[in-house]
Amino acid sequence: MYGCKAWTISKQIQNKLEATEMWFHRRMLWIPLTAKKTNERVLNEANKRRSLVRTIRKRQATILSHVMRRGKLEHLVTTGKFEGKRSRGKQREKIMDRLATWLGPGKMSDILAAVKDRDLWRDMITNAYKQGT
Template sequence: MAKQGMVSLNNIWKDRSIPKPLKFKLLKTLVWPRMLYGCETWTMRKADESKIEATEMWFFRRLLRVIWKDRRTNGNVLAEIGTEMTLLSLVKERRLKYIGHAERNTKTDLMKTIFEGKTEAKRGRGRPSLSYVDQVSKATGLKLQSISQKSQDRLIWRGIVKSSCAAANINPDDAARCKVG
């Protein structure tokens, strides 16, 4: 869906009279919201993370009209735009912020029930799939009960989000500047 949006804006990306910084801002405002829609609830595997990074590089290469025959490295493309890869870090940061929001919501317990609930069913064969709660626990380094307790205080939770972003080599200030929507 996001790639379709990128392709539909080909006239903008091919126009040489539009400066690159403006094209980059247009990319972040017109294409990234499609890409990030509902990312707060995604449970991601390593393969999904690499697909997000590849898609981000595809966006940048399309923006600069770089074809695969040019054999340019990702670092070279990023240096020309003057940015770093931030899409995956935005997904991770938004997920943590959403958990805090869902836990503090007093109007309904539905989000809490979904977040903390378990379904009664027999587990299938093989390794258990990584759950949303497991990914949040791994990112914050906290257990489910302490996530629920600490997310009740917004200032404490913001500190946890910042420290988790710092631990994952994500600069929250960069992510805040790249925010969409």
């Protein structure tokens, strides 16, 4: 998970991370891949929930709050508020867009305003983490 704070996790990468997490659980429980056990059954045996992607999202949200409160060049780059032309073709996905969908419905301006209030931001992150989205 080194450097996960800067990853942009697409749906494809999220599926790969979840598959890797399940592989870890199967290895720790000594369950061979040929055994016909569903992922839910493996998680029940381990008394665990899938948490790798949620943990990465939580770390990304905490680093985002530090960057937004600082208000320097990193803030401008993260919010995408710099001058110039956009490149042609499909635009790349941004961390801000993924975090906005993870934290729940709301305008980006509401999320950026919540970053300034540490208690509100902490509550938002905790609720999103507990919901498991």
